[in-house]
Amino acid sequence: MIVANTAGNTLYVASLHLTAVASAVPVGRAFVRQTLGHWNLHDHMDDAALVASELLTNAVEATGFPHPNHPAWQVSAEHVIAVQLRAVDDVLHVEVWDRSAKLPTMRTPAADAEGGRGLHLIEALAERWNVYRPPAGGKVVWAHLALTAPPAPPASVHLPFRRVRGATNPPSGPVAEQASTALMQRVLVGLRESLRPKKDAS
Template sequence: MNQKSAELTTPVRNFSVQLSPTPRGARLARLLAAEQLRSWGLPQDPARQLVAELAANAAEHGRVPGRDFRLTLYVVGDFLRIEVTDTRGERLPCPQAPAPDAESGRGLLLVEALAHRWGVVEGRFPRKTVWAELSCRATEYTS
């Protein structure tokens, strides 16, 4: 099988769910992502940690009363893409080093450390999507 026909037969898998922008919604995002990854036969970590950080940020910093956030997982070829979309498009994420004694503020630093790539896409106002990608190749993505 040549590379072109292999690309055509590679399945694209996706999962998407809308959740409340609360700590409970963020926890549910992590649990649902872990179950979806398991059903696809992919390792849960570090993807589960990335989902936890991005969902927690959406619940804490992207919260607007009455507006949910969306978790989307895509597997295309050798990459898993995690997307979290919230309705605070005016608040773009910016990793910063927290004070040594701070109890929070390290989420995006973890995302930077765990993901192969990550970024933010401004959507139709008032939305933004923060995304992270991981390689699904067995040698690069281990649990």
């Protein structure tokens, strides 16, 4: 986890790399809930976990294996996605990286359809959402959630995340490095935005 002071505020960042398989979604959801619990943001766990679930589902569908019974031998170092949480002041940023350049699209599903409502849920829960194209490649789909209070973790910033069993730990390789670089680039963008002088509201 990264902790940095920016213009009098503290920026908290935590990220997790996952294999782009169906089990990545519940693992990512558990990561979000545990991280927010550690940051003492319990009131925002449900909304943030739901947003992360939808973003991770889209990332798995775009670059991996959305069905649980995929052949394990097909998974390679190319199948990496990543979820990142950033909290500063009164904003929580939920961000998911995948290596696909294809943009997510808002669909209007049929009334009896089982899927297709993910972005609608995100739009309903988040203040804003959009796509960031990092120089490292791929895309980061992000959503901003308003916080009622800033993060207040205990004095120790160590966050021992317990992984859920399954094929969720991605192998190392160039795509994992690309994901790490892309997420760090997103953090740097956030730092620049937080350091930018705010316009007078009057």
